[in-house]
Amino acid sequence: MSDSGSGGHAPNWYPDPMGRHEYRWFDGTTWTDQVSSHGKQSVDPVATQAKVPIRDVSPEKIAKDLAAAGVQAGQVQGGGHLMSEPILVVNQKAKLIELNNEYAISDQNGNQIGAVRQVGQSTAKKALRLMGSYDQFFTHKLQVLDHSHQVVLQLTRPAKFVKSKVIVQDAAGVEVGQIVQENAIGKIRFALVANDQKYGMINGENWRAWNWNIQDHNGEEVGRITKTFSGLTRAVFTQADNYVVQIHRPLEDPLRSLVVAAAMSVDTALKQDARGFN
Numbered sequence: 001m002s003d004s005g006s007g008g009h010a011p012n013w014y015p016d017p018m019g020r021h022e023y024r025w026f027d028g029t030t031w032t033d034q035v036s037s038h039g040k041q042s043v044d045p046v047a048t049q050a051k052v053p054i055r056d057v058s059p060e061k062i063a064k065d066l067a068a069a070g071v072q073a074g075q076v077q078g079g080g081h082l083m084s085e086p087i088l089v090v091n092q093k094a095k096l097i098e099l100n101n102e103y104a105i106s107d108q109n110g111n112q113i114g115a116v117r118q119v120g121q122s123t124a125k126k127a128l129r130l131m132g133s134y135d136q137f138f139t140h141k142l143q144v145l146d147h148s149h150q151v152v153l154q155l156t157r158p159a160k161f162v163k164s165k166v167i168v169q170d171a172a173g174v175e176v177g178q179i180v181q182e183n184a185i186g187k188i189r190f191a192l193v194a195n196d197q198k199y200g201m202i203n204g205e206n207w208r209a210w211n212w213n214i215q216d217h218n219g220e221e222v223g224r225i226t227k228t229f230s231g232l233t234r235a236v237f238t239q240a241d242n243y244v245v246q247i248h249r250p251l252e253d254p255l256r257s258l259v260v261a262a263a264m265s266v267d268t269a270l271k272q273d274a275r276g277f278n
Contacts, residue, residue, distance in 0.1 A: 015143055015151040015171060019051030020044060022120045022141055022154070023173075037120030038139065052149050053115040055104035057091045057242070062110045065089050069226040069244035073108040080107075082114040082146045083260060088245040090116075090263065101142065101268055113147045116264050144264055153257060155265045166268075168261040177254045179262050190262065194254040202262050212266065214247075214259055222255075223247040225263055241267050 009026060016024040016035060021044060025034035035044045066073055071087055078085035087108040092101075105114035120141045144153040153176070154169040163181040170176055177194030179202070187207060192200040198217055202225070205211045214223035227243045245263040250256075 013173075015154060015173075016119060017050050017149070017151075018044075018047045019117050019119060019143070020047070037141070050149060051117060052145065053093055053102040053104050053117055055091055055106060055112045056093055057104075059110035061091075061242075062089050062106050065091075065228040065242055065244050066108060068228045069224075069246070071108065071244060071246060078107065080113070082144070083152060083256065084250075085113065086247050088114075088247075088260075088263060090241075090243050090245065092241045092267070101140065103264065103267075105264075111147075114152075115145045115149075117143050117145065119143055140268055142265065142268065144261070153261050153264075155261055155268075157265065157268055166261065166265045168258060170257070176257045176261070179258060179265065190266070192255065192258040192262065194258065199255045199258060202266065214262070216251075216255065222249060222251060223259055223263075225266065243267075 009028070011028040012026060013023040013036060014026050016022060017031065018024065021035040021037045021042075023036040024044075024046075025032045025036075031046050033043050033045050035042055063073070066087070066089065073087075076086045078087070082088070082105060085107050089106040089108070091104050091106070093103065101116070101118040103116040104112055105116070107113050118140060139159050140157045142155040142157075143151045144155065146152050151171045154171070154173065156167040156169070157164060158167070162184050165181060166179040168176045168178065177192065177199070180191045180193055182189045182191055188204040190202040191198050192202065200214065200216045200222070201219075203213050203215065205213060210227040212225040213221050214225065216222050224246045225243055226246075227241065243263075245260075247256075247259060251259060
């Protein structure tokens with residue numbers, strides 16, 4: 001559904017196109033001020049402009065990220081959409097204080113083709129995040145947007161105590177599967193699960209969880225996630241994460257959606273683990 005709220009859709013709860021809440025009520029004609037986050041309904045006026053993270057790094061930085069990951073741009077062509085591109089470059093928005101998790105997603109040619117935004121945070125939650133490192137005790141909800149600002153995936157990381165998991169839903173809120181952390185000691189592993197069936201794995205290749213290989217259920221590598229250096233200027237002010245995602249061959253759902261979701265959420269899943277992407 002477009003941000004303009006054009007007709008053709010039945011009255012229902014849809015992902016909030018304003019980017020502030022999980023869902024907003026569409027009455028069949030226009031968006032309303034009725035919103036819902038974490039299962040609680042409230043009222044929030046419709047904004048004049050949707051909140052969409054815009055990339056704050058240059059095309060030259062994208063090229064350096066690709067080179068650092070050993071990727072030659074143009075070697076493999078994609079379909080132009082977030083869910084069909086073989087190479088994704090993910091850059092976290094640089095902030096002095098991180099109160100919202102926001103990422104820009106670019107293709108191998110330096111074009112921004114998507115974004116990730118955090119939704120459903122209350123003022124109290126933001127205040128607690130400002131006071132200290134309490135992220136692992138909160139539930140985090142993210143929306144993955146394509147180039148036209150349409151929600152393609154919804155991600156929920158419940159409060160973390162020892163191991164994380166991420167619940168992956170499609171734009172309609174139907175569960176696609178889960179990304180489940182299998183261990184807390186050693187090289188971290190995540191299982192890609194749907195309908196109680198394991199479709200693949202994400203395996204950390206070092207104890208700091210900087211680089212990952214992605215495997216299907218047969219143990220064949222189908223992708224990689226490589227962290228790249230954020231650059232000295234950004235590093236002085238923030239611990240913004242940058243990484244390159246390679247998908248070696250076309251994948252069918254639910255594996256494709258789980259792989260894309262994992263690439264967008266593994267940072268959030270491990271953010272409070274001292275060994276993670278920090």
